[in-house]
Amino acid sequence: MRWPASVTVCEVGPRDGFQMEPSFIPTPTKIAIIDLLSRTGLREIQATSFVRPTAVPQMRDAEEVMAGLRREHGVLYAGLVPNERGAERAIAAGCDRLDVVVSATDSHSLSNTRMPTRRALERVGRIVPMARAAGRDVAIGIAVALGCPFEGVPPYARVEALVGHAVEELGLTRVSLADTVGMANPRQVSTTVAALRARFPQVAFGLHLHNTRGMALANALAGLAGGVTHLDASVAGLGGCPFAPGAAGNVATEDLVHMLAEMGIATHVRLDALLEVARRVEAVVGHAASALLRAGVPRRFPLAQHPAGSPGP
């Protein structure tokens, strides 16, 4: 197995995590957590979502959150953007990147956006030039690309066609494949990533993994061996999916960063600082799904002699 020398971890807890919380998290608390995250070495933070406030009340303070942040040099602040109105708001609020999503299946697309995938993709086609005109990046996520609670694993040809449209029609170069409800397995991740990378060598592929069945780190590993360059994760393992009973949250950022650090794959994230934020987040929301929060980091020992170099930094 071969691994990359480094990988970008994108923190999505302030969006994908917080939006699942039933009690409103006060805006200053959100800002404080994002500011702490931005000082851990993370390079990308999805800070909020510009959905209609009536649809997701937890995200009703998107503008205030963006305005209140203390921007850290070298950190990209992204906002999730479901439609043109959201794009206008995200641009006005100063998001560095607009994150758009289309579902790989019509069932999920209809459930999530009340329109089939084709129309959702057309909407993305109207958002991209808005972002470009304002000088902002765009990243696209393919929801349920690795498993849909209504339809199962979507046919590969459908995922490839979606990515093809995003890349060839819209000119996007950053694509995340989402295991939205935690159904994917490592072989599937491996074959899907390999096929997409062969077809679209110019694209930076990422994974958005939920840990519903405990496989998120194994799936991340399969993706890394296949050449993905970025991984979403959520501090304290927050998140979930309203359509998956028993679904766990995103892979916990601290668990992912710990594995990568132990493997010697650079993320630039300081694990001790990240764990402090995770503990704070757990205290704020009252729960967590994180192996490291439960078990702690093992004591450091002098490096042993491994057959192929050190086991990590």
Place this chain on the structure above:
Amino acid sequence: MRWPASVTVCEVGPRDGFQMEPSFIPTPTKIAIIDLLSRTGLREIQATSFVRPTAVPQMRDAEEVMAGLRREHGVLYAGLVPNERGAERAIAAGCDRLDVVVSATDSHSLSNTRMPTRRALERVGRIVPMARAAGRDVAIGIAVALGCPFEGVPPYARVEALVGHAVEELGLTRVSLADTVGMANPRQVSTTVAALRARFPQVAFGLHLHNTRGMALANALAGLAGGVTHLDASVAGLGGCPFAPGAAGNVATEDLVHMLAEMGIATHVRLDALLEVARRVEAVVGHAASALLRAGVPRRFPLAQHPAGSPGP
């Protein structure tokens, strides 16, 4: 990444799991659970441990457990054997295989057996001919081979020397590398397994993984890609380690079997039957550490078209 077509899962819950339980599990309950496990398609069960009853009171009924089992055709029943007295007892009790353990570090060996590794290995050297004379198999586990709570990751040369002694001096052909307290990472597993397989191509290597930091399935994956042929696991994720505060149990058998099934790697285990046993075990001991017990198995869908075959059965 390449995966094997099949793998042997060895259920260690009745030993490694139960022995961590503070309340005595009645012998008929133990027997009932082992009998249920033996009807799930599992081919190997470590049923008990022939330690001194005063050392591990939970295992004081080892003979009764073995005598009470309803042996299933095609299932191997192993017993953990710490010393010659244990070997005599295991042979008399009808164990198909005697499982012996030595620690890769002296610190752990002293803590576990009150003798350094060298002396523990000499003891194994006396047990092996006893087993052979009685027509029983022997498998050796190298405790803390992938991480020691006192010394960190042992030098590879030490692990290789231990395996070399077991293989070349004692003639053993089945060796498990234990991540006793859950410190290993996938790169380390990958490089260690690759080096050992290159050095000892005649040996069937296995992994014994704890899920303390959530990496057990990722480590299993790295091991499978490196050619391990058997994996220990514990129903409901039972187990732990008295020397690792916050340590989780073994990888849950149902989580492992689920991942393998989704990947199309044959284990012959029926997941639905295994989940029933896991629920029963959870009810008996009052806890579990199992993603599948929490989330359930996703609904089955017709197979999608993957770029390289189906995602699994």
